[in-house]
Amino acid sequence: xxxxxxxxxxxxxxxxxxxxxxxxxxxxxxxxxxxxxxxxxxxxxxxxxxxxxxxxxxxxxxxxxxxxxxxxxxxxxxxxxxxxxxxxxxxxxxxxxxxxxxxxxxxxxxxxxxxxxxxxxxxxxxxxxxxxxxxxxxxxxxxxxxxxxxxxxxxxxxxxxxxxxxxxxxxxxxxxxxxxxxxxxxxxxxxxxxxxxxxxxxxxxxxxxxxxxxxxxxxxxxxxxxxxxxxxxxxxxxxxxxxxxxxxxxxxxxxxxxxxxxxxxxxxxxxxxxxxxxxxxxxxxxxxxxxxxxxxxxxxxxxxxxxxxxxxxxxxxxxxxxxxxxxxx
Numbered sequence: 001x002x003x004x005x006x007x008x009x010x011x012x013x014x015x016x017x018x019x020x021x022x023x024x025x026x027x028x029x030x031x032x033x034x035x036x037x038x039x040x041x042x043x044x045x046x047x048x049x050x051x052x053x054x055x056x057x058x059x060x061x062x063x064x065x066x067x068x069x070x071x072x073x074x075x076x077x078x079x080x081x082x083x084x085x086x087x088x089x090x091x092x093x094x095x096x097x098x099x100x101x102x103x104x105x106x107x108x109x110x111x112x113x114x115x116x117x118x119x120x121x122x123x124x125x126x127x128x129x130x131x132x133x134x135x136x137x138x139x140x141x142x143x144x145x146x147x148x149x150x151x152x153x154x155x156x157x158x159x160x161x162x163x164x165x166x167x168x169x170x171x172x173x174x175x176x177x178x179x180x181x182x183x184x185x186x187x188x189x190x191x192x193x194x195x196x197x198x199x200x201x202x203x204x205x206x207x208x209x210x211x212x213x214x215x216x217x218x219x220x221x222x223x224x225x226x227x228x229x230x231x232x233x234x235x236x237x238x239x240x241x242x243x244x245x246x247x248x249x250x251x252x253x254x255x256x257x258x259x260x261x262x263x264x265x266x267x268x269x270x271x272x273x274x275x276x277x278x279x280x281x282x283x284x285x286x287x288x289x290x291x292x293x294x295x296x297x298x299x300x301x302x303x304x305x306x307x308x309x310x311x312x313x314x315x316x317x318x319x320x321x322x323x324x325x326x327x328x329x
Contacts, residue, residue, distance in 0.1 A: 035249060043253040046226075057222050057258060061215045062265030065309055068208035069270040073297055075200045077281070080295065090121070090155040091167075093174055094182040097151050104152035107179060111156060116170045119157040125150040151181060164191055212312055215262065219255050219316035227251060227324040234328055248321035252314055259313025263306030270297055270305075 047054040093111070095104060104122050112120040128150040156174075158167050171185045227234065237247055274296045 035246065039250040040253045043250045044257055046250075047254065047257055054258075057218060058262045058265060061218055061258065061262035061309070061313075062269060064211040064215050064218075065263060065266035065305060066269040066273075067211055068204055069266060069297060069301075069305065070273050071200075071204045071207060072301075073270065073273065075197065075204060076295065078200070079197055090157045091171060091174070092184040093154040093156060093180055094184070095152045095154070095179055096181040099152055099179055101152070103179060104154065107177070108154055111154065111174065114170065116158055116162045116166050117156050118159040121155040121157075123153040123155060125152065128153060215259070215309065216312055216316040219258050219313045220320035222258065223251050223255060223317045223320045224324060226254070227321060227328075231328055234325070238325075238328065244322070244325050248318075248325055251321045252317050255313035255315075255317025256310045257313070258317075259309040259311065260306050262313075263309025266309065267302045267305045270302065 093107075095107065101122075101124070104124075108120045108122050111117055156170070158170065162170075167185070171183055174180055175183045234247055238244075
């Protein structure tokens with residue numbers, strides 16, 4: 001152990017019981033502050049003194065914390081993919097053949113007055129024919145047609161706050177109208193996707209909890225080994241009157257350093273995963289004409305991970321050091 005590791009605790013331990021005078025409180029606070037600074041620097045030097053072991057511990061914790069971030073990133077982009085594929089797709093109402101533009105506009109106004117409908121768009125048969133002409137393999141077949149067989153199509157956009165039951169009732173009411181031939185609704189598909197995303201969110205939460213517990217155990221075991229290797233020195237400090245808080249303070253800072261650096265590593269790994277997926281995702285977005293807007297992890301989350309990991313490291317060190325010191329005491 002370096003010489004400063006032995007001198008600073010003895011000096012500060014004596015100051016835990018300063019003389020009772022008008023300046024005792026100020027000296028006590030100054031001594032407490034000094035020991036915090038010494039503990040933070042000393043614990044960091046001890047981590048640097050054994051770089052391989054410290055890096056391995058931080059790497060294990062960083063990988064454990066990066067996995068939930070990767071799953072969270074994947075889940076968020078799956079949700080965006082679902083939106084691009086039609087998670088919020090309008091309900092398509094195909095009118096019966098032979099209906100004219102006036103009848104289509106009349107039905108559009110009738111449906112637009114419903115409380116569940118946010119907007120109604122009328123698609124003419126010519127617009128439908130133009131869309132088919134753009135699709136590969138249809139242009140030649142369409143040229144052989146004498147007239148346009150496509151009907152008028154109304155696209156209903158339900159309001160965002162509309163419940164699934166209300167949308168089902170809307171679809172049933174529209175299907176019962178005499179001028180309507182067919183109604184296509186992706187409501188069941190949306191419900192299945194929402195259910196899968198709900199399961200995914202719960203899995204990410206459980207996974208994050210388990211891996212956070214694993215990181216806490218890694219820090220706790222590392223601190224336990226460190227305390228066990230210095231049990232004789234700690235025993236001497238306790239005999240000369242050092243408090244338990246005084247003795248465990250360097251180990252708490254060690255836990256904070258472990259958590260902070262591993263959290264930074266986890267955030268960096270998450271950013272690297274985003275960069276690795278940027279190329280394939282851009283290609284996928286081009287395949288959907290740019291409708292697929294893929295996002296990365298929010299900045300607040302990347303900044304919060306090191307802080308949360310530092311708190312986790314402190315907690316692991318706090319629990320283990322308290323238990324170990326009770327045994328030594």
